[in-house]
Amino acid sequence: MTISTSYAAAHQHDQPGSFWTRYVWSQDHKVIAIQYSLTAIFVGLVALVLSALMRLQLGFPGQFSFIDSTHYLQFVTMHGMIMVVYLLTALLLGGFGNYLIPLMVGARDMVFPFLNMLSYWTYLLSVLVLLASFFVPGGPTGAGWTLYPPQAILPGTPGSGAGILLMLISLAIFIVAFTMGGLNYVCTVLQARTRGMTLMRMPLTVWGIFVATILGLLAFPALLVSAVMMFLDKTVGTSFFMPVIMSMGEQLDYSGGSPILFQHLFWFFGHPEVYIVALPAFGIVSDILATHARKNIFGYRMMVWAIVAIGGLSFVVWAHHMYVSGMNPYFGFFFATTTLIIAVPTALKVYNWVLTLWQGNIHLTVPMLFAIGFIFTFVHGGLTGLFLGNVVVDLPLSDTYFVVGHFHMVMGVSPVMVLFAAIYHWFPKVSGKLLHDGLGKLHFWGTFIGTYLVFLPMHYLGFLGVPRRYYAISGTDFIPESAQSLNSSITVAALVVALMQLLFIANLIISLRWGKTASANPWQATTLEWQTPQTPPAHGNFGPQLPTVYRWAYDYSVPGARDDFIPQNLPDSAVVIDDAQAYAKAGQ
């Protein structure tokens, strides 16, 4: 008996009945995915508001009395941490991972549904603990999202009391939640694929999520280790990271730890984290490009190998975030080299996306627009990464707005473009309704152009030497007055981009209530999630019989076939032949 059929038997008795078991304490991967997504989007909107507040101060310094330097640093910190960990990681893996893995590999659910449910509620707890820090004396931590000691836990830094403790506790809880979810994702991919679904027939979305999950399982412990040790330094006075130090004119009890150790740990997590976010995005964008260009993905095997190679290499580049920490120059050389090497498989993926589009039957749908937008923003962010990966270029640019522009393009805007592409692409399957096309296109152009207006000028500010994280830069001799004008225009663009996201939320609500009913497979896609008997898929996903997979996920525009797509679960004998082509071939 295969695991999938045994689940079928199990699920017949497991059909949730009440509202609570169906929508709240649900063990259905689709409901859990939606719970993850809604929570992540909510907390992401909080972070969006924080970024708008930051921009108000930078664009119009001193005009808003409620934004003082303490609050500004707290906004910076919470914005960064929420966006990277609690939004992007949670939405891409907890949201899309949960929804898509079982459906795409032809399983009825995750292999450990209870653990999956526990993962979401633990994640929610981590979010609540994090948000609680806004309401404690001293407010949330303002140590910067990297939380570097010693300043993160010393008096004088905003939120150095309860704020930093709640942040560390929240991160630890998040890691526990991620580990529970992550074990589910990898085990489902490895153990619950349906008949015929070999590893190399899996859509690249699943590959991206799968490898990113393994990265997360191996990288998040580094953050846990650093959080635990910093927590102990703060609470009981151990000296893991805290050096012998004076604070406020007094010698503290710390005996001589190493803050650099924290940096190594943090970035041993922090750089793979970039790919924990990027790899699912790579996978999703590959599938969306192929579907909406009606063409098979170019170089599928290379794409898989590149995902695996990037995953492996992402563990040996972390110290390129630390060139200015005073590290051994040979270390710097090593990490600059590995950083350039990781650009090779990444560039390979970009070429393959472009070659997938080449001579494709491109449908400029909203998901496709966002996917193509991603290629632009990712190339820009990636190229500036090559600058910063080199020690001699990084040293003068470190801690300037060039870095802010770079990582927002590559790690902020790019994954968010993919998230939007994915939401527009899979919303019909999740909800049974189509999102409004006109609002979607307005959302795309506003976001795409707006984010360029925000982040492209930041590179120039960085070249001027404008430092990041500063509350105010007025009166600094080497920074021209025009920098302030540029900052004002960036703020206006950022506010427009923020408003565009409200348009997106409005589109979600309007379409959910009044949108057109979606057909089962509105994009005429090949992958299994579009072949479910019901839309949205019912509990158990595929009805009484699990699908059998006969082909890979990219049979688009196959010569000789009548339709320009052949679903993965369609055997050759059921493929409808194009009569005209068949006659022409017979006549030759």
Place this chain on the structure above:
Amino acid sequence: MSIFSKLTEKPWLAQPEGQDAALQYLPDDVWPQRTALKFLLAVISVLFSLFIVTMLGRSQLPDFQVLAGEPWLPLSDRTSLWLNSAILLGSSLCMQCAQWLARQQRGNAVLAALTAAVALVMLFLFAQYRLWLQLADAGFGFTDTAASNYFYLLTALHGAHLLGGVIALLPVFWQLAKGGTATLAKTLILCCWYWHYLLLLWLLLFWLLSSPAQTINTLAALCGFGEANL
């Protein structure tokens, strides 16, 4: 089929009807709990490796004094550590016995062996706690020295994982109480893996935490740590 040959498949090639190898293959190795445990052990290994690496890095800073090596240092006499190790070894052996007995469907004997395994774990934890108190009395409390920071932290984490194992074992006791032994042997294989893993982990920590400065310095050098890098 090896992972290499799986990753070199050419999935775009059409498979002739009835000859699709992917459809001939019937999975006979479906055991998600085992896969999950393998990944979980990998995660725990990374966690402890990182703690250990930071300890090796920290050991190269001037204030770090190891807890063993010289006669006046508390862990130079390893009697207590050996005794605690023997207790944990006993627990592992009991768990292994429980697994053997479960294969023979001897429910009551399994219950006795599992109870002994859990009791020995609890005894081990109590003995470790006693060791903590002795160290603190000798002036090596949690926050007293950099090395004792690590000793308490690593042993506490190891203990927490043991307790986690005990909690994970509760459903097995429940299953036994209900008289179900059909899948018990399979479940206990995984319990054995976890128990033995934690025994090996303890032996590694034992060796590391009671090593003299010279050994620690050699390990730190192998990891590329020098004062210049910290």
